[in-house]
Amino acid sequence: MYERLNGKKDGFIRTNSICPTPEAVLLELVQKNDRENIIRLIENNTSLLNHIYHPEYNKPILLIACSEENIEAETVKTLIDLGADIHYSSDIDEEWEAIHFAACSTKSDILKVIVQNLRNPGDINALAKGNTALHILIKHGRSDLTEEFIECAKILVQEGIDVNLGDSNCVSPILWAAKRGYKDIIKVILEKSIVPVDIDSHQSRKKTARDIILTEKLYDGPLPERIDNNNENDENILLKYLYSENENAFVNFKNGDIFNLVNADNTSSTLLQISCDKRLKRAVAHLIDKGTDPNLTTEKNRQTPIEIAAENGYYEIFEILLDHPKILLPKTILITLLKYIDNEQFPGINHAKCYDILLKKLESNKNFLDINEADESQNSPLHYAIRYAESDKVEELLQLGASLGCKNKYDVMPIQDIEPELLKKHLDSCIQFDLKGKKFDKEDFTVTFNYRTLIPPSKKVEYNVGFETSDPETNFNHIITQELVAETEVISYMSKAPEFMHLLKHPVITSFLFMKWHRIRWLFYINLAFYITFFLSLVVYIFTSYANFNSEKSTFEQIIIDVSWLILLATFFILVFRELFQIAVSPEKYFKNFENYIEIILISFAGSILFINHPSEDTKRILSSVSILLAAFELVLMVGQHPQLSTNVVMLKTVSLNFFKFLTWYSLLIIAFALSFYILFSENEANLGNEVSSENSPSTPKNTTLVSELMVTGGLNASSTKNSNKNETAPLNIAEEDKEEDFFKDPGKSLFKTIIMLTGEFDAGSMNFHHFPFTSSIIFSLFIFMIAIILLNLLNGLAVSDTQMIKNNAELVGHIARAQHIRYVESMILGNILPSKLLKSLSSFCCCFPISNNCSFPKTNPLSHRVCLFPHYLNYELTVYPNKGGQICLPLPGKKKWSLGKDCTCSCLYICLDKETIKRTNCIVQEKREQLKIKQEVGYLQKIENIIKTLEKNASSDKMELFLLNKKLDNIMKYLSRECDS
Known part of the structure; x- marks a missing residue:
């Protein structure tokens, strides 16, 4: 099928299908030089020209045509005439454009087509990491194809390429040709250039092109005179200083008066980007002082200066740029540093120091950077910290609010790789209180549970607005932030992982489960009341009418039969709707739950009782007996979802399951x-x-x-x-x-x-x-x-x-059962009503199956707000009074003020945590107080030790002074004695 891409008219892409994609068809046509069909295909879908062929080529079709063998120049011209971007470049290919690929492949006819179709005459000097097409030809061209090699050089030189421009190492094309011994290329440059050739300004190992040509006798004719470069423009001079790493000359150029040049570039990189790449600290500081834009990039080099410094570990330059008031941090800079944090350290190169500098900045201002910003694989900084960094780095990120529930594209969360001991330590730190205060034994002493790291970050979803409108100009992508997220994913995983199960007793987890249950229990009671109604109406209807125990019915009994039948019919349809809703939201989870199979069978039997006309007496009795039994089973399991009764039901399930496993074996x-x-x-x-x-x-x-x-x-x-x-x-x-x-x-x-x-x-x-x-x-x-x-x-x-x-x-079994039940309810309420996985599977199999790319919708229904704790009900934390029996401080409805929370069922009852949670909380508070006392005592001892060392040092210096005085006194006495003797 086709889907809109970026909301543009020609923005369609082909999803996975059993049919070949248009992109694959275009590539095959280009390789066959089938120009007629190329034109027919691209005229219907011009966006194919911009498609990047991942992962084999990583470039669009024009660049593939310029670099592949057996592709004719007419095919390249056809692609250009149809609108292919001749100036496209990317970092993957070192910023090479079509002209660079044509020069590298040494195809004179294709290179001629490219040069003739350049937009501006100056575009022939386009740089790729400082290299012109002539540099690329001499460095990477096929010199074995002598005629093509020389012809390509002639085309570039005759069309006016700058033969005097140095590359990133300040080496000109003729100097490269002299180093490689290319006599024919030297001859072409010297004889065909439309500008005087400079063979003296550029050096390689302290040798100029003139020196090498004369020494190796690479040219028979007269060499050009030395060129006076006094008229060279200021930008080129500054660029030359940077490429030659001459910081003194750069800083002292025009006595520092370069205010109008600080944002200059050579179309490939800005002065600041080059300075960062070359690790020129003084040049960076000089440009910053003179007012350069620290975020400026070029069209070819999209890496910001601070990204360049971070990727290379230049911590001194990184700190200079980070302190700039106008700096804009890239979203993934923290991930970049964590990827290289364990790299080898050198003088001036240390990724760990860059990371520490950034963390200090984030500690002072947490809004400076989103700590949960993910990369293209949806890996968060915490994913990389757990994988590459030490445990203290992981702990620092958690303290800054890094989420344990961020999922990457493989649905892996950081919680799945973290060490249990480290998680326990972090959970202890989530219990916050005033350590320096003295209210520990007073009633107004408060403890705050911080849940920030347990909650996944808000999702940012891109929606195509106006997708169905006929006017393509009205179609655009809109980013929507979904505040309501699945809050129990982390705890649900902990309840299933043996290494984390014991942590479910931690006060932070138990208090969260308590509040979450308090938030959704109304749904449990409504569901229970509905099902009890269904169960009672089913039993009453069976015993009064359906099972036909008594053929003679009184008026009162007939009324009971009619009422029970109506109630059973209504509750039956509600039950069917409930099950269909669960199947639509998450069929995979639904059919993994054994209880749901009981409900499906119960629905089929109850439906038979309601809708099968005139069954036999035996059939009635069979349907009645099985229905009552299944309904009773389901009622027992449903009542067992309550936290107070969950242990009994878990006992029943576990014993039954193990019994049948054992019995099956025998x-x-x-x-x-x-x-x-x-x-x-x-x-x-x-x-x-x-x-x-x-x-x-x-x-x-x-x-x-x-x-x-x-x-x-x-x-x-x-x-x-x-x-x-x-x-x-x-x-x-x-x-x-x-x-x-x-x-x-x-x-x-x-x-x-x-x-x-x-x-x-x-x-x-x-x-x-x-x-x-x-x-x-x-x-x-x-x-x-x-x-x-x-x-x-x-x-x-x-x-x-x-x-x-x-x-x-x-207790642990109860917490596990509660966590898994809450997770299931939450997934149903927050789930997507459309079976998106099924639709996507159908669309991937058949291209004719229509489906929008946006299969999910923001969770805005009232039930979601009634189920979620954050951010509307609680602000990712909970305040408790442990000395008041665990009373909870809740926000007043519609206000930001906080007050002692009261149960919604009775205004006189306060919401209180259970005694075990409060007991464990007090233990952790006491442990932290003891740790603080030990730290204070250690601090006092260190101070005393420093004082003693200072006194010893002073005493030793006093002894030295005394020794010197005694020595001087001895010398004086000796002198006086000699004078007296004389």
């Missing part, structure tokens, strides 16, 4: 026993005849040993034993006696009977051990020993073990 044995019993105990005509004859024979052995064994194990009752003995002594008349149902007459019934026997109800009296007395006794005894005794005890032990484990971790 089902092979159970099936084997069932088939064995079918073979041994099934009745057939041959067995019946043998049984009559054998029982009339006095030599038939009595199975008294097996009966005694079963009586000991409790599998037989007295009546069955009595009947067995009676049957053994009297002849059996099968035709006249009423037989019991044979549970072993087919394999299905045999399996059913065997499963019943698992419970210990053997009913051995109904089994016929006479046909194969020895074999049947052995197999039956083996069944009792292995299945009835060992397996059942194992299952009971497993259930007891699971139950005890859940009871021991009841």
Whole structure:
């Protein structure tokens, strides 16, 4: 299919499809030089000329045509005539344009076409990282194609390319030709140039082009005279100083009077960009002092000066630029520094120092940069910090508000890679209070829980406004910020990851879950009330009418039947709508939840009760019994969603699941026993005849040993034993006696009977051990020993073990259940009603399936606001009074003031956190106070140690002075004694 691109008329792109894309078709046509079809294709979609072929080429079709083999000049001319951008360049290709690619490929006919179609005469001097097309030809051209090589040089020189312009190393084309020994190129430049050739100003290893030409005898004719460069313009002089890294000359040029030149450029880079790239600190400071724009870039080089400094780790230049009041930081500069933070350090090059400088700036002004800004892979700075940096760097980012819930394009969050110990330390730091205050024991002492890092950042979504309008000029892209986000994604992951589960007991997490439950519990109670209504109406309708227990109905009973039917019908449609809504929002999550399958089956049975006309009585009873059972199961599971009851339901689920897992593993044995019993105990005509004859024979052995064994194990009752003995002594008349149902007459019934026997109800009296007395006794005894005794005890032990484990971790189990339930409810409310994944899958398979690129819509419905805590209900934090029983301070409705929160169900009840959360909070507060005391004591000791060191230093200096004085005194005494002697 086709989709709008950037809201322009010719802005259509082809999405993935089973059909070949127009871009692929165009590339194939260009490679075949099929100009007629190229024209036909591009006339219908001119945007194909601007398509970048990732990842094989990373360039548009014109640049591919200029660089590929076997593509004709006429094909290139066709593309240019159709509107291909001849001046397109990118950093991936070192800013090369079409003229540079043509020069590199050494195709004179294509180069001639490019030169003839340049917009302005000066465009022939277009620079790519300081290199002209003539530089590219000499450096990278195919010199083995001698004629083409010389012809390309002639075309460029005759069209007026600047043969005296130096590259980024201040080396001119003729100097490069002299270094490479290209006699023919030197001849072309000297003889075909329309301007005098300078062979003396540029040097390489202190040798000019003149020196090399004369030494190597590369030109037979007379060399040009030395050119006086006094008339060279100021911009070129400054550029030459920078390329030669002559900072003194640059700073002293015109005594620093370069105010009108500070923003000059050479079409490739500005003076400041070149200074940053060359690590010229004095030049950067000089340009900043003279008023250069610190954010200025060129059309070819979009890297800002501070990006260049950050990428190369030039921390001194980085600090100078960062302190500029008008600096605009690139969104991904923090990610750039983190990518290279562990690089090797050199004098003046240190990415870690750049990072520290930026972090100090962010600590003083958090709005200076978005700490969660992601790159093209949707990786946030925290993703890179966890991957590349030390734990202290990760902690610093978390303190600045970096989110643990940022998802990259692979749906990986930072929480998935962080160390549990580091996360625990960070959660402790999220409990904030006045450490220097002295209110710890007073009632007005407050503790604030900071949830900023647990919440994903607001999403910025681009929408195509006016997509369906007929006027393409009205179509434009609009960025919308979605304030409401999935707030429990991080905690939901923690509840499923074993290494993080214990942290769910942390006060920051428990308080968040408490407030989140407080926020959505109204939805739970409404849903519960609705379902109880459905359940009661279903039960009442079944027992009063549908199951037909009483055919005669009184007037009152008929009214009850009519009312229950109407209520059941209404609640049935609401139930169907609820399930369809969940399927539409998130089909993947819906069908992964086992409870939803119970609801689907319940809906089908309830619908059968309501809408199937005149079913049989047996069908009615089957539908009624199954419906009541399923409805009761669902009600139990729904009530178990309440935090106070969740542990009991988790216990039921866990024990049931483990029981069935264990039983499934041993089902092979159970099936084997069932088939064995079918073979041994099934009745057939041959067995019946043998049984009559054998029982009339006095030599038939009595199975008294097996009966005694079963009586000991409790599998037989007295009546069955009595009947067995009676049957053994009297002849059996099968035709006249009423037989019991044979549970072993087919394999299905045999399996059913065997499963019943698992419970210990053997009913051995109904089994016929006479046909194969020895074999049947052995197999039956083996069944009792292995299945009835060992397996059942194992299952009971497993259930007891699971139950005890859940009871021991009841609090943690409750938090896990609450977190997962809240996450499910939140995903349903905040989810996209359109099944976007399904539509996108269809569109990727078939290009004819229409779908807009904007499948998701901003969450503006009232339910979303009623479910989300942030930013409208709480400002990413919660204030609690731990000395008032954990009372919570909530914002007043519609105001910014805060007050003690009251429960919405009763104005006299305050909202309070549970005692365990408050207890753990107080413990963390006490630990922080102890840590502060230790730090203070260590600080005092360090001060005392410094004072002692100072005194020792002073004492040693005093001793030295005393020693010198004594020495001087000795010298004086010696002098006086000599004078006296003389």
